[in-house]
Amino acid sequence: MYQQLLQKEKQIAIIGLGYVGLPIALEFAKYFRVIGFDINQHRIDMMKAGQDPSNELDSTVFEDKDIFFTANPDDLQQAHFFIVAVPTPVDDYKVPDLKPLIGASHAIGKALKKGDYVIYESTVYPGCTEEDCLPILEAESGLTLGEDFKIGYSPERINPGDKERTIDKILKIVSGSDAEALEEIAQVYGKIITAGIYKAPTIKVAEAAKVIENTQRDLNISLMNELAIIFDMMGIDTKDVIEAAGTKWNFIKLYPGLVGGHCIGVDPYYLLYKAKKLGYDPQVIHSGRRINDGMPGFIAKRLVQMLIQKGKSPQNAKVLMMGITFKENVSDIRNSKVADLVKELMSFSINVHLVDPYASPNEVAHEYGLTLIDKPSKDYDAVIVSVGHDGYKTLDINYFKSIMNTEPILMDLKGMYKNTEENITYWRL
Template identity: 70%
Template structure:
């Protein structure tokens, strides 16, 4: 398989061309022939013009790439090595929504041929690849794993917005249904990953390794969020505490914040779901999720308290929220906890204005039914800097005061600014 891919006798297909799929597709296209497939025809049209809808990949990354972008599932018939990078979200009840993954498996099954490979990159609970996806592949292809085709898993490790760690510099974990599959998958990925490849002993181990990477971060941040709540009641600056504690070599300087996005805020629910199916209700993971999911309400309550202390009529107040994407310097608004913060403020009948230089107004309207303003207005009762975009880091206190009325309140969720007591502004940071 590897030699046939190198000589371009056979092709790779990447299914799902978002934050994960597009970088891997373009990286593969520097060595192999690639079919880039996505069900979103509008996205495909942009990619055909060498435009990344997520604004992560530069135009140069498309140049000289041996790739064909398509929304036609029939084009998958040309491929022999399939890489699945579709989203794995949760539903309104925080239960894993496998529909994109299962639909992709069905489409691949209809294109699957003897001796083909299928590798999943989407984040799932251990066992999902073999228990949920494999039966669909076999059913729609009328083929048998191990006899007719090979199966693998290689968890994505893309860090959106991080230009210092491109795909090739992040070591890749791979696994296959047998030793031959694992070796071939390692060769294919190893040809584009300069940091090297780690071969996990089983697909379940590789799946579990991915999901605990994000659970660990989720729990560390939840600890800092809980500490921030405690320290706030004590009148202690959490950021100063972290700075002092960081002087010890083995202290891990995690910081409090709003935990959203399509990884840290989602992946723990996949392991929670599977664990409960097996009769065990995780205590620590669930507690961390509960704390992090509760932070938008905590921040909203803090602002309401400050407004009331200044004798503000909440129904007459106007608040500016700066930043909606799930993290700094990206356009991705999926599972943004800033949206939850806005909803919490609106429960108090507060008039909320929302700006973000990276987010798409159309996507914000479609996803959250909220309006993204082109620029801030004036005479705000408070400003919340919710996301640490570079555009916000260069702002100063006089600028924020110019946006507000005579009793300015600034909530700095990311701790971007240093404010003196004499600055004439009611300043609070998480």
Template identity: 70%
Template sequence: MVKALRQKEKKIAVIGLGYIGLPVALAFARQFRVIGFDHNPDRVARLQRSDDPSRELSSDAFMGADILFTADPSELKQAHFFVVAVPTPVDAYKVPNLNPLQQASAAIGAALKPGDYVVYESTVYPGCTEGDCLPILESCSGLRLGTDFKLGYSPERINPGDKARTLSDIRKVVSGSDEEAAQTIAEVYGSIIRAGIYMAPSIQVAEAAKVIENVQRDLNISLMNELAIIFDKMGIDTQEVLKAAATKWNFMPFTPGLVGGHCIGIDPYYLLHKSRQLGYEPQVINSGRRVNDSMPAYIATKLVQMLLQRSKNPGETKVLVMGLTFKENIADIRNSKVADLVRELMEYSINVHIVDPYASPNEVAHEYGLSLIDTPSSQYDAVIVAVGHDAYRNLDIAYFKALMTHSPILLDLKGLYRMSKDDGLDYWQL
């Protein structure tokens, strides 16, 4: 397989061309022939023009890539090594939504041939690749694992917005349905990963390793959020506490904040789901999720209290929220907890304006039913800096005071500024 791929006698297909799939596809396409498949024809049309809809990659990243972008599933029949990088979201009840994964598996199954390989990168619960995806591959292809084709799992480790640690600079975990599969998959990925390959002993170990990466981060941030709530009630500056604690070598540098996005805010629900299927109700993971999901309501309540202390009727106030993406310097708005914060503010009849230099107004309107404004106006009763975009980091006191009315309030959710009441505004941070 590897020799045929290198000699371009066989092709790699990457299914799903979002934040994860596109960098993987382009990396492979610098050494192999690649089919980049996405079900969204508009996205494919933009990729054919070397235009990344996610705004993560420049047009230069497409140069020299031996890749065919397509929304036609019949093109997948030309491939022999399939990589699945589709989203794995949850539904309104926080239950894993496997529809994208199942649809991708069916499309691959229709194109699968003897000798082919299928590798999943999408974050799932342990057992999903073999228990949920494999039956679809076999049913749609009429082929059998081991006898006819090989299966693997290699969890994605791309960090959107991170320009220092890119795909090739992060050690890649791989696994296979048997030793031969694992070795071949390791060799294929080893062609594009400079940081090296770690071979997990089984597909389930690789699946579990990925999901706990984000569970661990979720729990650590939830602790910081809970500490921020406690210290706020005590009148203690949380950021100063964290700086003092960080003087010890083994203190972990996590900070409080809104936990959104497709990884930390979603992946724990996959492990929760599997655990409940097995009859165990996790206590620690559940607790962390409750704390982090409650933060938008906590922040909204805090602002309302500050408004009332200044004899301002929330229903007659105007608030500016700066930043809507789930993290700084990216366009990704998936599972944005800032959107939840905006809705919480609207529950108090507050007039909310939202700005963000990265987010797409059309995507925000489609996903959340919210409107972005191009530039802030004035006469705001409060400003909430919700995302740490670079464009916001150097703003000064004069900028914020010019936006607001008397008794101005600034909520700094990312700890970007160090202000005090002596600066002529009421400043609060997590």
């Protein structure tokens, strides 16, 4: 398979061209013939014009690439090596939503031929590739795994907004349905990944490795969030505590914060779901999720307390929220906990102004029903800096004073500033 792909006798198809699929497709298109497939025709039209709908990639990366963008599933018939990079979110009840993954499996199954490969990159729970996706591939194609085609799993490790650790510079885990599949898949990915390839012993191991990467980060942050809540009750600055404790050689410096996005705030639910299906109710993972999901409510109530302490009515308060994307310097607003914080504040009848230089006003309105204003006004009772965009890091206390009225409150959720003014109330997680 590898040699046929390299000689462009066969093609690679990437299914799902979001923040994961598009960079992979363009990287492969340096060396192979690639079909880039997405069900969203508008996104396909943008990519044909050399535009990244996720605003992560420069237009120059589309140049001199052997890639054909399409929204027509019939075009998948021309491919022999399929890579699935569709989203795997959770629904309103925190249950894994496999509809995009199942849909992609049906589309590939209809195009599957003898000798083909199917590799999944979407984050799933251990067992999903073989237990949920494989039966669809076999039913749609009439083919049998091993005898007719092979599968694999290679978890995505894209880091949005990171211009240093690009896709080729991040170690890649691969796995296959048998030894031959593992070697072929490793060779194909090895052509574009300069950081190296790690061969997992089984598909389930590779799936589990991916889901615990973000579960571990989620739990680490939840510990710091819980400590921040406790220390706030004690009147102790959490960042000062962390800096002091960090002087010990084996203390790991981690910081509290809002946990959103499509990875850390989502992946643990996949592991929770699978564990419960097996009859085990995880305690630690669930507790971590509960703490992190509850942080917007904690911050909102803390601000209300501070407003009341200053003799201000929350119903008459005007608050500026700076940042709604799920992390700094990206446009992605999926699963933004800032949106939850805005709605928590609005539940107290607080007037909230929302700004973000990276977010799309249309997407914010469509996804959360919130209005993004062009620029801050004046006379705010409080300002909450919720995302660490580079442009915000250059601001100082005097700037915030200039847009606030008497008895101002600055809530610094990223711990970016130092309070040097006695006539401003400074609070951070």
